[in-house]
Amino acid sequence: MVRCEDIEGPMIETINEAVEVVSVCTNGKMHPLRLRWNGKVVKVKRITGEWVKSEGEAKVYYYSVLGENSDYFEICYDSRMLVWTLCRVWLEG
Amino acid sequence: MRTIAHVDMNAFFASVEQVFNPRYKGKPLIVCGDPGRRGVVSTASYEARKFGVKAGMPLQEARYLCPNGIYVEGNPEKYVHVSLKLLEIYKNFTPIVEPFSIDEAFLDLTGTVYEGEAARRGAILIKKRIGEEFSLTASVGIAPNKYMAKMASGLEKPDGLVQIDGEDFKKIFWKRKVEELWGVGDKTGVALRRLGIDTIGDLAKFPINILRAEFGINGEKLSDMANGNDDSPVIPYYEGIPAKSMGHEYTLNEDTDNAGRLERTILRLSDQVGRRLRQEGYLGDTVTLKLRNSTFVTITRQKKLTGHTDEDRIIFGVAKGLFKENWKKEKIRLVGVSVSGLVKRGFCLPESLFRKDEKERKVLEVIDGLRDKFGENAIVRAGAMRS
Numbered sequence: 085m086v087r088c089e090d091i092e093g094p095m096i097e098t099i100n101e102a103v104e105v106v107s108v109c110t111n112g113k114m115h116p117l118r119l120r121w122n123g124k125v126v127k128v129k130r131i132t133g134e135w136v137k138s139e140g141e142a143k144v145y146y147y148s149v150l151g152e153n154s155d156y157f158e159i160c161y162d163s164r165m166l167v168w169t170l171c172r173v174w175l176e177g
Numbered sequence: 178m179r180t181i182a183h184v185d186m187n188a189f190f191a192s193v194e195q196v197f198n199p200r201y202k203g204k205p206l207i208v209c210g211d212p213g214r215r216g217v218v219s220t221a222s223y224e225a226r227k228f229g230v231k232a233g234m235p236l237q238e239a240r241y242l243c244p245n246g247i248y249v250e251g252n253p254e255k256y257v258h259v260s261l262k263l264l265e266i267y268k269n270f271t272p273i274v275e276p277f278s279i280d281e282a283f284l285d286l287t288g289t290v291y292e293g294e295a296a297r298r299g300a301i302l303i304k305k306r307i308g309e310e311f312s313l314t315a316s317v318g319i320a321p322n323k324y325m326a327k328m329a330s331g332l333e334k335p336d337g338l339v340q341i342d343g344e345d346f347k348k349i350f351w352k353r354k355v356e357e358l359w360g361v362g363d364k365t366g367v368a369l370r371r372l373g374i375d376t377i378g379d380l381a382k383f384p385i386n387i388l389r390a391e392f393g394i395n396g397e398k399l400s401d402m403a404n405g406n407d408d409s410p411v412i413p414y415y416e417g418i419p420a421k422s423m424g425h426e427y428t429l430n431e432d433t434d435n436a437g438r439l440e441r442t443i444l445r446l447s448d449q450v451g452r453r454l455r456q457e458g459y460l461g462d463t464v465t466l467k468l469r470n471s472t473f474v475t476i477t478r479q480k481k482l483t484g485h486t487d488e489d490r491i492i493f494g495v496a497k498g499l500f501k502e503n504w505k506k507e508k509i510r511l512v513g514v515s516v517s518g519l520v521k522r523g524f525c526l527p528e529s530l531f532r533k534d535e536k537e538r539k540v541l542e543v544i545d546g547l548r549d550k551f552g553e554n555a556i557v558r559a560g561a562m563r564s
Contacts, residue, residue: 139553
């Protein structure tokens with residue numbers, strides 16, 4: 085039987101840093117393609133989820149994405165400030 | 178005969194988190210408030226449930242049972258986003274969809290191609306679409322009314338599909354404990370057992386006049402529930418369901434008997450409740466204060482106003498009064514403020530309009546305007562800020 089103590093603990097890190105993101109807009113939806121963080125360019129392999137948060141009149145668009153090494157990134161685009169932010173990461177290894 | 182489906186998303190918050198971050202898949206994931214604070218479990222993934230973690234459990238207990246579980250802060254916007262997308266799927270099967278909560282919905286399939294025997298095929302298609310588009314699973318119950326459909330969806334979890342009729346309901350549920358009825362809690366269960374009612378079947382056959390004498394109008398309702406009777410309609414999403422009450426509650430970082438701190442918490446909660454009432458266009462005439470002490474004893478006390486209101490100041494005044502009357506100086510763990518007796522603004526005018534406090538009303542309009550434009554934290558009452 086698996087004991088809870090044997091299970092690997094969380095490895096997600098909060099970052100909250102401005103990042104550069106290359107994205108395309110199609111059919112009124114934005115799709116992040118690449119992001120630059122820590123001097124490295126991460127190619128977005130898959131968008132696993134998205135949601136929107138309203139802050140007053142401004143909208144912040146959030147994306148959960150997987151990089152090529154299955155690294156997990158949570159990024160958001162603030163439509164008022166026109167900035168992309170890397171919110172959280174979970175890096176392989 | 179009607180055909181009603183109840184769709185219940187399985188471990189919704191945790192499942193959404195596992196889909197959004199595939200690293201969480203297969204791991205015991207616990208969605209809660211701020212994991213660094215105290216509070217309760219909102220949803221536990223099925224992997225966490227194996228260790229005994231369940232919704233509503235204090236985080237402290239969950240951490241004891243599952244110390245290496247992954248504790249993540251719930252993200253309401255994320256779940257609402259998925260919930261609205263799910264509604265789009267349901268609308269392909271019938272226009273009469275009632276979102277019952279963020280992760281549950283009733284669908285009236287009567288008169289559609291998925292009526293009667295075909296409902297099972299419809300449910301399979303709904304589950305398939307949910308799986309394909311979101312990698313999520315749902316349990317679906319199909320029955321001639323909402324109550325039986327809701328009970329049926331709980332029979333197979335996760336990823337279940339159960340269709341029942343009145344006879345099936347009796348066969349399946351009558352032998353079960355009365356607490357297994359949707360809507361019967363522990364307290365009602367104890368009261369029913371005092372009458373010698375142990376099973377749902379006992380309740381179904383129990384003389385209704387005695388139930389009425391014991392439980393008032395709820396006596397009849399209990400009998401209907403046990404017999405699987407329910408003629409309530411599925412209220413389509415576009416009609417909206419009028420709110421009965423609005424409230425907020427807050428678990429403090431640590432139990433406290435500091436009166437100032439507790440009053441500041443009540444002020445902040447009153448502010449949030451008033452804001453929500455105004456945003457959604459409601460006025461209420463009853464203020465309720467909830468206090469839970471460090472031994473988990475909870476009291477709720479309410480006071481009816483002389484008129485209707487949506488103003489923070491009035492809500493706070495009443496809640497503070499209830500606090501002073503009922504707080505026994507013991508350490509408090511959780512505080513809640515809610516307003517009930519709601520009516521839509523327009524059907525009733527706020528009490529304050531008849532008094533000379535237009536100034537307060539104007540201040541509220543300015544505060545609401547700032548929050549509409551810049552977000553909820555754009556302006557905060559000074560009295561609520563001190564720690």
